[in-house]
Amino acid sequence: MAEVVAKKREARAKIRDAGGREVAMLKVQGLKRYFDVSAPWLNRMIERQPKQILRAVDGIDFEIGQGETFGLVGESGCGKSTVARLIVGLYGPSEGSIELEGRDIAGLSRQQMAPMRRRLQMIFQDPYASLNPRWRVRDIIAEPIRAFGLADGQAAIDARVGELLETVKLTARDGEKYPHEFSGGQRQRISIARALASEPEFLVCDEPTSALDVSVQAQILNLMKDLQREFGLTYLFISHNLAVVYHISDRVGVMYLGKLVEVAPAKTLFTTPRHPYTRLLLDTIPDLDMTGRERMPVAGEVPNPITPPPGCTFHPRCPFANERCRTEIPKARPLGDGAIVACHGIEEGRIPDGPTLSAPAKPEGMA
Amino acid sequence: MPLLEVENLVVEFPTRRGTLTAVNDISLHIDEGEVLGVVGESGAGKSMTGAAIIGLLEPPGRVAGGKILLEGERIDNLPYEKMRRIRGKKIGAIFQDPLTSLNPLYSVGRQLVETIQTHTDMTPTQARERAIDLLREVGIPAPERRIDQYPHQFSGGMRQRVVIALALCVNPRLIIADEPTTALDVSIQAQIIALLKRLCREHGTAVMLVTHDMGVIAETADRVAVMYAGRIAEIGPVREVIKNAKHPYTHGLMGSIPSIGHDNERLEQIPGAMPRLTDIPQGCAFNPRCPHTFDKCRTVRPDLLPVEDSWTACWLYDGEDGRTIEASKKLVAETKADALLEKNDG
Numbered sequence: 061m062a063e064v065v066a067k068k069r070e071a072r073a074k075i076r077d078a079g080g081r082e083v084a085m086l087k088v089q090g091l092k093r094y095f096d097v098s099a100p101w102l103n104r105m106i107e108r109q110p111k112q113i114l115r116a117v118d119g120i121d122f123e124i125g126q127g128e129t130f131g132l133v134g135e136s137g138c139g140k141s142t143v144a145r146l147i148v149g150l151y152g153p154s155e156g157s158i159e160l161e162g163r164d165i166a167g168l169s170r171q172q173m174a175p176m177r178r179r180l181q182m183i184f185q186d187p188y189a190s191l192n193p194r195w196r197v198r199d200i201i202a203e204p205i206r207a208f209g210l211a212d213g214q215a216a217i218d219a220r221v222g223e224l225l226e227t228v229k230l231t232a233r234d235g236e237k238y239p240h241e242f243s244g245g246q247r248q249r250i251s252i253a254r255a256l257a258s259e260p261e262f263l264v265c266d267e268p269t270s271a272l273d274v275s276v277q278a279q280i281l282n283l284m285k286d287l288q289r290e291f292g293l294t295y296l297f298i299s300h301n302l303a304v305v306y307h308i309s310d311r312v313g314v315m316y317l318g319k320l321v322e323v324a325p326a327k328t329l330f331t332t333p334r335h336p337y338t339r340l341l342l343d344t345i346p347d348l349d350m351t352g353r354e355r356m357p358v359a360g361e362v363p364n365p366i367t368p369p370p371g372c373t374f375h376p377r378c379p380f381a382n383e384r385c386r387t388e389i390p391k392a393r394p395l396g397d398g399a400i401v402a403c404h405g406i407e408e409g410r411i412p413d414g415p416t417l418s419a420p421a422k423p424e425g426m427a
Numbered sequence: 428m429p430l431l432e433v434e435n436l437v438v439e440f441p442t443r444r445g446t447l448t449a450v451n452d453i454s455l456h457i458d459e460g461e462v463l464g465v466v467g468e469s470g471a472g473k474s475m476t477g478a479a480i481i482g483l484l485e486p487p488g489r490v491a492g493g494k495i496l497l498e499g500e501r502i503d504n505l506p507y508e509k510m511r512r513i514r515g516k517k518i519g520a521i522f523q524d525p526l527t528s529l530n531p532l533y534s535v536g537r538q539l540v541e542t543i544q545t546h547t548d549m550t551p552t553q554a555r556e557r558a559i560d561l562l563r564e565v566g567i568p569a570p571e572r573r574i575d576q577y578p579h580q581f582s583g584g585m586r587q588r589v590v591i592a593l594a595l596c597v598n599p600r601l602i603i604a605d606e607p608t609t610a611l612d613v614s615i616q617a618q619i620i621a622l623l624k625r626l627c628r629e630h631g632t633a634v635m636l637v638t639h640d641m642g643v644i645a646e647t648a649d650r651v652a653v654m655y656a657g658r659i660a661e662i663g664p665v666r667e668v669i670k671n672a673k674h675p676y677t678h679g680l681m682g683s684i685p686s687i688g689h690d691n692e693r694l695e696q697i698p699g700a701m702p703r704l705t706d707i708p709q710g711c712a713f714n715p716r717c718p719h720t721f722d723k724c725r726t727v728r729p730d731l732l733p734v735e736d737s738w739t740a741c742w743l744y745d746g747e748d749g750r751t752i753e754a755s756k757k758l759v760a761e762t763k764a765d766a767l768l769e770k771n772d773g
Contacts, residue, residue, distance in 0.1 A: 135614060277683070
């Protein structure tokens with residue numbers, strides 16, 4: 061197994077573009093996904109309502125290098141799960157491209173997509189809903205092996221399933237059981253084993269530890285790091301938990317209302333956050349070190365994505381917003397140290413550097 | 428006299444296959460105006476403790492032993508109607524999911540007014556004014572307008588504010604808050620925590636904050652009880668428990684929480700999972716997952732022992748066999764919980 065992986069990794073290292081640069085594992089450009097959430101046609105005609113379009117993902121760009129972990133954070137409704145589903149092909153994009161090792165997979169037909177599917181797999185949040193309760197674990201894990209024809213004959217499949225179960229620190233005997241016989245953490249291990257069954261290179265993990273207790277979460281995060289090292293996996297790791305994202309990611313993107321507001325290496329993002337929304341998020345992390353720091357809860361909530369505010373979508377909650385923020389949509393601009401920020405205030409240099417929001421916040425509770 | 432005293436509380440669930448003990452002989456107290464955090468992983472019995480105190484255990488669950496005293500009077504054996512008076516008037520409750528705590532068919536105003544009128548003899552007009560004041564107090568903008576709206580017209584954070592307003596209707600002495608921020612986004616969570624803290628300070632209300640989130644506890648609680656498999660593993664001032672954990676479980680739990688700024692390649696992990704209620708091990712319930720287990724742990728159940736400023740249920744601190752508190756603390760602090768895992772693997 062390890063040799064196969066080493067060989068694969070070697071082969072992949074040679075994939076370079078015309079300029080000799082290494083090709084990113086995943087490159088997303090101008091990705092958009094709109095949902096039509098209008099009332100039925102007749103109702104619309106009678107009530108004279110316009111069409112309603114929800115811009116779940118509204119033009120985002122990012123790259124994930126080979127063997128890298130890219131974390132995506134944001135609050136509920138910011139579109140991070142839609143990004144995950146777009147990448148694995150559960151939704152088709154409204155616009156934009158998704159390149160897997162230089163090949164656009166956004167416009168592929170079902171048939172063309174099939175071989176690509178083997179290379180990218182997904183781990184879902186709820187290990188209770190993502191495993192078929194009527195299948196034995198060995199059948200759940202064997203399904204991708206059969207579907208992609210990765211092993212010949214029952215004996216070979218069984219051996220591979222046993223091997224996968226042991227990879228995720230379960231035993232081969234557990235294959236005989238049904239999902240309900242396992243705890244949440246063990247089920248998530250089964251999901252991971254199933255994802256690994258097709259020997260993927262890229263895993264999209266949508267809140268994989270959010271339904272788990274902290275001690276079990278630690279087990280799963282450690283396992284994911286071990287697997288990454290062993291098989292040279294690339295992760296897109298989506299979570300609303302900033303500490304988890306900090307722990308596992310090499311680079312982090314912060315999403316707000318369908319847009320990426322800041323992308324930076326994990327260290328940089330958490331030590332010198334630029335965008336006011338990133339600072340807001342960092343400010344909300346409970347302080348386990350008990351430094352006695354008073355948190356400044358920023359007022360307001362995520363606006364409705366059907367009618368997002370004009371200009372910068374964060375301006376109603378931003379203490380630094382001015383006229384330009386209210387009218388002009390900010391563009392993502394790279395800063396010197398690898399960070400990319402979409403904020404007029406940062407561009408103009410009128411937002412002071414600092415770990416957190418330093419402008420006077422609105423009084424707590426006043427939205 | 429503490430506001431609330433819980434003595435040797437036992438909560439049982441009779442099932443066809445025998446009786447399950449969800450809460451096994453726990454004692455705690457809450458002083459006036461104090462925030463007691465209760466943390467633990469799912470199945471530790473923390474919500475059951477809260478439900479037993481407000482008398483809302485779901486049958487067949489029942490209080491099978493012990494006493495619960497509020498302001499010196501027993502409330503665990505009151506008839507239903509009397510307990511209903513105390514709930515709402517002296518004890519308020521906030522649950523995890525604000526949508527299920529509110530009736531979707533009634534406007535929030537009607538629900539607030541109904542609660543106020545149940546417990547006081549205000550006129551409908553007075554009750555409505557009080558309801559508007561409450562909504563304003565919990566930070567809902569334009570309360571005069573929003574009072575006539577229905578729960579579905581509120582966002583998650585705003586709904587939780589309404590639930591807090593409901594719990595505050597008649598100035599209760601104690602609020603049981605069961606995972607009040609778990610269903611909310613992080614930025615809203617911070618707002619709700621700040622609100623709870625402020626209300627607690629201004630009204631002198633005591634809060635029992637049940638949560639699985641150590642961060643929330645660290646921010647909010649004065650004292651904290653760490654629960655494991657139906658028992659309290661460690662209880663003490665929050666700083667003492669978080670910064671200076673005595674029990675190997677608390678220590679492992681703290682190590683397994685990823686935190687920003689701490690660059691460890693691997694998180695500490697506690698091997699295994701919390702036992703099911705049907706097979707709680709003999710002796711200390713944590714012994715199969717503990718890296719320090721010795722014979723006594725496998726046979727005798729530890730009770731809470733005073734160690735420095737907190738109380739810990741761990742035989743490492745019983746002072747027998749020449750074990751000193753200092754040495755045991757050092758042992759716990761320096762051993763990674765993974766040690767056992769590696770031992771087992773190898």
